[in-house]
Amino acid sequence: MGAYSSGPAGRDRVGSDPGRGALGVEDLPPVAVDDDVLDAESRRWTPARIAVWAVVALLGGTAWVVLAVVRGETVNAIWFVFAAVCSYLIAYRFYSRYIEKHLLRPDDRRATPAEYKADGKDYVPTDRRVLYGHHFAAIAGAGPLVGPVLAAQMGYLPGTLWIIVGVIFAGAVQDYLVLFFSMRRGGRSLGQMARDELGVIGGTAALIATLVIMIIIVAILALVVVNALAESPWGVFSVSMTIPIAIFMGCYLRFWRPGKVTEVSVVGFALLLAAIIGGGAIADTTWGADVFTLDKVALAWGIVVYGFIAAVLPVWLLLAPRDYLSTFMKIGTIVMLAVAIVLVRPVISVPAVSEYASTGQGPVVAGPLFPFLFVTIACGALSGFHALIASGTTPKLVEKERQTRFIGYGGMLMESFVAIMALVAALSIDRGIYFAMNSSAAATGGTIEGAAAFVNGLGLAGVDVTPGLLEQTARDVGEESIVSRTGGAPTLSVGLATIMAQLVGGRGLMSFWYHFAIMFEALFILTAVDAGTRVARFMLQDSLGNVLPRFRDTSWRPGAWLTTAIMVAAWGAVLLMGVTDPLGGINTLFPLFGIANQLLAAIALAVCLAIVAKRGLFRYLWVVALPLGFAAVVTITASFLKIFSDVPAIGYFAQNRAFTAARDAGETSFGTAATPEAMDAVIRNTLIQGVLSVVFVTLSIVVIAAAVAATWRAYRSRASATSEDDPVPSRIYAPAGLVATPAEKQLEERWSAVPQDRRPVRSGH
Amino acid sequence: MAAVAGPGGHLGAVLDAARRGARETRRVWRGVVGEDAYERYRDHVQAQRARGAADHPLLTEREFWRDRTDRQDVNPQGRCC
Numbered sequence: 137m138g139a140y141s142s143g144p145a146g147r148d149r150v151g152s153d154p155g156r157g158a159l160g161v162e163d164l165p166p167v168a169v170d171d172d173v174l175d176a177e178s179r180r181w182t183p184a185r186i187a188v189w190a191v192v193a194l195l196g197g198t199a200w201v202v203l204a205v206v207r208g209e210t211v212n213a214i215w216f217v218f219a220a221v222c223s224y225l226i227a228y229r230f231y232s233r234y235i236e237k238h239l240l241r242p243d244d245r246r247a248t249p250a251e252y253k254a255d256g257k258d259y260v261p262t263d264r265r266v267l268y269g270h271h272f273a274a275i276a277g278a279g280p281l282v283g284p285v286l287a288a289q290m291g292y293l294p295g296t297l298w299i300i301v302g303v304i305f306a307g308a309v310q311d312y313l314v315l316f317f318s319m320r321r322g323g324r325s326l327g328q329m330a331r332d333e334l335g336v337i338g339g340t341a342a343l344i345a346t347l348v349i350m351i352i353i354v355a356i357l358a359l360v361v362v363n364a365l366a367e368s369p370w371g372v373f374s375v376s377m378t379i380p381i382a383i384f385m386g387c388y389l390r391f392w393r394p395g396k397v398t399e400v401s402v403v404g405f406a407l408l409l410a411a412i413i414g415g416g417a418i419a420d421t422t423w424g425a426d427v428f429t430l431d432k433v434a435l436a437w438g439i440v441v442y443g444f445i446a447a448v449l450p451v452w453l454l455l456a457p458r459d460y461l462s463t464f465m466k467i468g469t470i471v472m473l474a475v476a477i478v479l480v481r482p483v484i485s486v487p488a489v490s491e492y493a494s495t496g497q498g499p500v501v502a503g504p505l506f507p508f509l510f511v512t513i514a515c516g517a518l519s520g521f522h523a524l525i526a527s528g529t530t531p532k533l534v535e536k537e538r539q540t541r542f543i544g545y546g547g548m549l550m551e552s553f554v555a556i557m558a559l560v561a562a563l564s565i566d567r568g569i570y571f572a573m574n575s576s577a578a579a580t581g582g583t584i585e586g587a588a589a590f591v592n593g594l595g596l597a598g599v600d601v602t603p604g605l606l607e608q609t610a611r612d613v614g615e616e617s618i619v620s621r622t623g624g625a626p627t628l629s630v631g632l633a634t635i636m637a638q639l640v641g642g643r644g645l646m647s648f649w650y651h652f653a654i655m656f657e658a659l660f661i662l663t664a665v666d667a668g669t670r671v672a673r674f675m676l677q678d679s680l681g682n683v684l685p686r687f688r689d690t691s692w693r694p695g696a697w698l699t700t701a702i703m704v705a706a707w708g709a710v711l712l713m714g715v716t717d718p719l720g721g722i723n724t725l726f727p728l729f730g731i732a733n734q735l736l737a738a739i740a741l742a743v744c745l746a747i748v749a750k751r752g753l754f755r756y757l758w759v760v761a762l763p764l765g766f767a768a769v770v771t772i773t774a775s776f777l778k779i780f781s782d783v784p785a786i787g788y789f790a791q792n793r794a795f796t797a798a799r800d801a802g803e804t805s806f807g808t809a810a811t812p813e814a815m816d817a818v819i820r821n822t823l824i825q826g827v828l829s830v831v832f833v834t835l836s837i838v839v840i841a842a843a844v845a846a847t848w849r850a851y852r853s854r855a856s857a858t859s860e861d862d863p864v865p866s867r868i869y870a871p872a873g874l875v876a877t878p879a880e881k882q883l884e885e886r887w888s889a890v891p892q893d894r895r896p897v898r899s900g901h
Numbered sequence: 902m903a904a905v906a907g908p909g910g911h912l913g914a915v916l917d918a919a920r921r922g923a924r925e926t927r928r929v930w931r932g933v934v935g936e937d938a939y940e941r942y943r944d945h946v947q948a949q950r951a952r953g954a955a956d957h958p959l960l961t962e963r964e965f966w967r968d969r970t971d972r973q974d975v976n977p978q979g980r981c982c
Contacts, residue, residue, distance in 0.1 A: 256945030257969070258976075266932030273933070279982035353982055394966035397936040451977075452970035459980070463934060515982055524979045663980050670977035690975045733982070893951070 164894070165886040167866045168244030168536075169879045177877050178233065189229075196222025204293060207488065211292070213560045214481045217474075220300055220556045224549045227304040232545040235309065239748060239756045240316050242537035247866040249322045250533050259323070261535040261868060264542055268874075270533070271547045273463045274525045275311070276470075277660040279515025279733075280551055282360055282624035284559035285631075286726060287512045288570065289500040291490040292563050294509050299559065302510075302517030303552035306763035310737055311522050312544035313744040313760065318527035319534050320860040326527040326740055327675075330839070332859045333746040338842025342739050345835035346524070347675050349732040351703065352828070353521065354668040355710035356729040357661045358443070362435045362715055363623035363722065364654050369428035370614055372435070374408075374415035374651055375658045376428075378458065379442075381407045385457035400457070401464040408461065412651050416614055432715040439665070440708035446662075447669040447700050455666055462663045465656045473557050473632065480638045482564035485598070499575040499594070500622075501723050502785040507774040510766075511730030516555025518767060520736025522548065524671070538872035546874075561631030562624075568592075568601025569609055569618070573627050576720025577620040578808035587619040614647030622722040629653035665707075672703045713821050718814040719791070719807075727778065728825060731771050735836045738767040742843030749847035752856035757847070768840055775833035779826060788826035795819045867896040939965050 199219035202211065236242060253259040262270070287295040318324055324332075327346060331339030365371045385404045393399065418424035430438070446454050496504030501512050515521070526544060534540060562570065571594065572580065572587040580587035584603040591601050610618045613633055618626065633649035641648070674690065676699045681688035687695045714721040741764035748760050781787030784794045784807075795818045798806035809815045850856075869887050871880035887895070931937045939962050949957045960968060 254945060256942035257972070260941050260945070262941075263929070263932055265929050269929070269933030270935075274978070275981045277981050357982055389966065390970075394963045395936065395939050397934045398931065401934065450970070451973040452967070456970050456973065460934060462980075467933070519981070521979070521981045525981055529978050660980075664982055667977060667980040671979045674977055896948075 164867070164890060164896075165869065165883060167869045169877075169883055173879050174877070177879055189226075192222050192225050196226065203296060204488070210483045210485045211488075212481055212483055213477055213564060216292075216296060216556055216560050217478060219296070220553055223300050223304065224553070227308070228546060228549060231304060232308070232312065232541050235312065235545075235756075235759055236538070236541050239753060239759050240313070240540075242316065242540060243863075244536050244538050244869075244872075245866055246537055247864040247868075248319055248534045248537060249531065249861075250535055251866055251868060252864040253322065253532075259532045261870075262533040264535060264539045264870065264872070265874065267530065267533050267535075267539070268543050268547055269467070271525070271530045271543050272550050273466055274529065275519070275522045275547060276466060276551045276554055277515075277664050278357060278360065278625070278657050279519060279521075280555035281558045281628055281657060281660075283513040283515055283730065284555050285562040285624035285627050286500050286574065286722075287509055288486065288559060288562045289490065289498040289574070290493040290505055290509060291487050292484060292559070293488040294493055294505055295513055295559050296556065298509055298513055299517045299552055299555045302513075303548060306737070306766060307516075307518040307522075307552065308545040308548035309759065309763055310518065310520075310741055310744070311526050311548040312541060313748075314523045314740055315526040315531055315534075315544035316537075316540045317744060317747050319531035319537070319540060322861045323532040324527065326523050326743065329527065329747075329859075330739065330743050333743050333750070334839065334842040334846055338839050338846075341835045341838040341842070342743070343675070343679065345739060345832065345839065346736065347672060347679075348828070348831060348835070349520070349736050350668055350672045350675075351706045352710060352728055352732040354443075354665050354672070355707040355714065356725055357668075358436070358439050358665055358707065358711045359714040359721060359725065360623040360625050361658050361661045362432050362439060362711070363621060364625040364629075364658065365430070366432040366435055367429060367617070368419075368615055368654075369425045370415040370419035370647075370651055371654050371658075372428040372430055373418050373424065374411045374655055375662075377411035377415075378408065378461070378655070378659060378662070379454070381411065382454050382458040382461060385461065386453045389457060390452050397460055401460050404457070404461045405464055405468075408465075408655065412648065412655055415651060416647060419614070433712070436708075436711050436715045440704060440711065442662075443665055443669055443708070444700060444704045446666040447673065447704065448697060455663070455670075458659065458663055458666075462656075462659050465659055469653075469656050470554055470557075472636075473561070474553075476632075476635050476639050477557055477560055480635050482560070482635055482638075484560070484563045486563050486567055487597075490596070496783075496786070499571060499579055499590075499723070501726055502783075503727065503774075503777065507770040507777070508727060510770040511727050511734055511774045513555065514730040514733035514737075516552050516558075518734060518737050518763065519551075520733050520738070520740055523736065523740035535868070535870050536866070536872065539870070542873050558628055561635060562627050563631075565627070565631045565634060566601070566605070567596065568599045569606065569630070570627060571596075571599070572601055572606055573618050573621050573630070574624075575620060576622055576723055576808075578718060578720050580620050582617075582620055584617065584619055612643060612646045613650035615650070622720065624722075625654060625657045628657070669700065669703050669707070673699045676703060710824075713824060716817060717821050718809040718818050719821075724788075724821070724825065727774065728828060731774050731778070731829070731832060734767050734771045735832055738764060738771060738836055739839045741767060742840050746843045746846040746850070747859075749850040750857055750859075752850070752854070754851060764840070764843075768836070771836065772833055775829050778829045779833070788822045788829060792819055792822040792826065795822070938969065 195218050199215045199222065202215045203219055250259050250261040254261065284295050284299065314326065317329065321329065327343050330342035334342065365375060381404055385400045388400050419428065492498030493505040496502065501508060530543065534543065568591050571591045575590060580590045584606040587606060588601050588603045591599060606619060610616065613630060629650045632653045633646045636649040637643060637646045677687045677690060677695060686692060690696060714725045717724060741760055745760045745764055748757055777786055778788055782790050784791040795806055795815050799815050804812050806815055809818050869883060871884060876884060942965055943959065946957050946959045
């Protein structure tokens with residue numbers, strides 16, 4: 137594992153005529169379309185092709201002009217869709233192909249791990265369209281639905297620009313590179329690659345950083361769920377019903393009809409809908425409201441207990457069936473949202489850039505556009521967490537090397553599109569309602585009168601919200617109140633309910649759509665919490681195993697339970713800190729989530745930088761250096777502001793000093809903290825958050841420095857070395873992109889003419 | 902793969918294309934949700950046997966699915982945010 141073999145970079149080509157490779161596969165068609173043929177194909181600009189791309193470019197350009205230059209009172213949401221889709225198409229066609237051709241140079245004559253390690257279980261050559269769906273379901277979750285909502289306070293343009301430009305030059309590049317490099321290394325994980333490329337110090341820092349980052353990410357995702365479900369008996373009932381539904385599905389698959397995934401998902405989905413509809417009826421009864429109305433602290437404890445139990449239960453009982461349900465919901469609702477936005481085309485009256493972009497005093501998340509926009513929106517533009525997926529399951533399933541562009545780069549483009557749709561949904565609701573929902577209870581007092589007074593007092597042009605409107609909206613979506621429902625999920629749900637109600641069912645169905653949206657966000661997040669706890673536990677067990685070998689044995693119950701408890705306690709502590717925070721929770725903690733996620737991205741890109749340098753491709757190093765530099769500058773600046781800023785709303789230690797000074801002066805209330813206990817809580821929380829920021833930024837600087845050093849060494853010595861697995865000749869063929877090119881189709885037909893029994897196995901076709 | 906009805910417009914050809922499209926959609930869907938895992942495993946084992954690789958026991962469908970989730974217990978997969 138990880139052994140280095142040195143040699144000329146050119147060595148990574150396999151045989152000259154792979155059809156009759158060393159294995160003696162006689163008379164089979166070639167396993168790759170010739171590079172020259174592919175090149176000629178992509179350069180052949182027929183009039184039809186020119187016309188299509190001209191239309192794409194014109195439409196995209198027009199959309200960007202409408203969004204960025206024209207300053208009307210309102211803008212139609214359809215322009216966001218056009219701007220995004222056209223930009224993605226152009227980036228995919230031109231930039232990702234540039235990366236493929238110059239930086240990665242995939243070789244379809246080499247077998248992928250799925251082929252040469254094929255075991256029918258973990259390593260299975262998988263149809264590219266199927267794997268695209270798999271990979272997308274694994275990377276997309278609640279993240280792209282939440283960040284853009286919070287960033288909408290800065291106006292629509294900054295978020296839109298960052299999501300689209302960010303994904304093209306950073307997020308999709310990271311996913312593509314990590315997937316490709318992991319695939320060339322037999323599906324090795326990011327942590328292992330970091331150790332191989334960056335040495336012991338860089339590798340260890342990367343491992344610890346990954347672990348801490350996972351804890352933070354799980355905690356803040358859980359905080360989003362708590363904020364969405366607190367004081368909402370309807371939501372609590374329907375979301376808690378997902379547990380018995382998943383257990384039922386698990387038993388169904390285990391004991392009655394193994395493998396009938398679609399069947400059980402349809403049944404589960406029907407039960408889920410029943411739980412949503414039933415939740416409305418139960419929340420209306422007095423006993424229902426009594427039993428299922430929970431405050432934030434009780435809910436947070438509920439999730440902590442749930443998280444522990446879910447992570448030690450066998451996978452088949454809860455995690456696997458809920459994962460099926462979650463995939464089902466994910467694909468269904470995203471398609472539904474896209475269709476609804478295109479059909480309804482909501483009109484958006486939010487300004488392009490609001491005053492909060494420059495003042496940094498936005499009530500939703502504190503801090504000016506640079507750098508805080510770029511950490512508020514992480515998933516959808518650049519998400520480091522994806523590096524863990526792209527170096528986990530997916531590389532073990534890729535059938536042909538050239539397919540990584542479609543799956544890695546293309547998969548991330550789709551997630552970015554989800555983020556754009558979430559942004560549109562959040563922008564389509566009344567701005568007054570938006571701020572009433574997303575300002576912390578410390579600011580609004582949690583009442584409709586307080587919220588109206590606070591929002592109207594912000595002095596935003598065109599914003600005028602009445603207590604009556606807030607009450608009416610709450611009643612429409614079937615909630616007691618919508619004031620200070622921070623965290624993004626409730627806002628997105630109101631937006632989605634408003635859009636969907638215009639399409640199906642009108643006002644009467646708004647409460648259903650609202651709880652439907654809350655349900656699927658909660659489902660994604662609970663799956664992420666559960667899976668994240670398990671992954672973190674295994675990482676901890678692995679690390680502890682270096683000192684206490686007993687912990688290596690993952691089936692050793694006490695060890696498994698102890699490490700799970702440690703992980704749950706770690707994220708649970710951050711979660712409880714968030715829900716009891718007198719300053720509001722989301723507005724102080726969410727930046728940490730984004731910083732953590734982007735730091736992971738910086739680590740992943742740093743590993744990629746070292747790998748590219750060791751391949752000797754210095755001319756194209758900028759493709760990696762550009763997003764790495766940006767992510768590093770953004771996260772390090774954001775962390776430094778969080779650590780050193782004198783503005784209490786931004787700097788954790790500044791806040792800490794302000795409250796300490798007030799306490800020492802003998803005051804019993806300060807700012808939004810009304811009691812001495814609350815003041816103590818702020819002092820404690822800000823200290824922890826500040827220390828976490830210091831830990832993050834230190835670890836990341838170590839990793840990035842190690843990568844730059846490795847790059848510099850490679851540049852100085854000019855010797856190329858590779859940690860890739862030795863090339864094995866491939867014996868199967870499949871096209872690379874969504875649609876096969878003429879040359880690919882021709883070769884595919886030659887393969888299908890080969891009698892079945894003489895064909896090397898390509899299962900699942 | 903992506904079935905396109907010919908310009909001839911014969912009903913049979915259109916129906917044929919529709920059927921092919923439906924089959925293809927079903928195949929991709931089953932793959933995405935993971936329903937075809939057993940078939941792929943069975944194909945793999947049968948190919949191994951055909952090639953004469955020694956001792957490849959074939960799990961039954963029930964055994965395979967149990968084994969699959971049980972292996973996930975010790976080999977967790979991340980789900981993203």
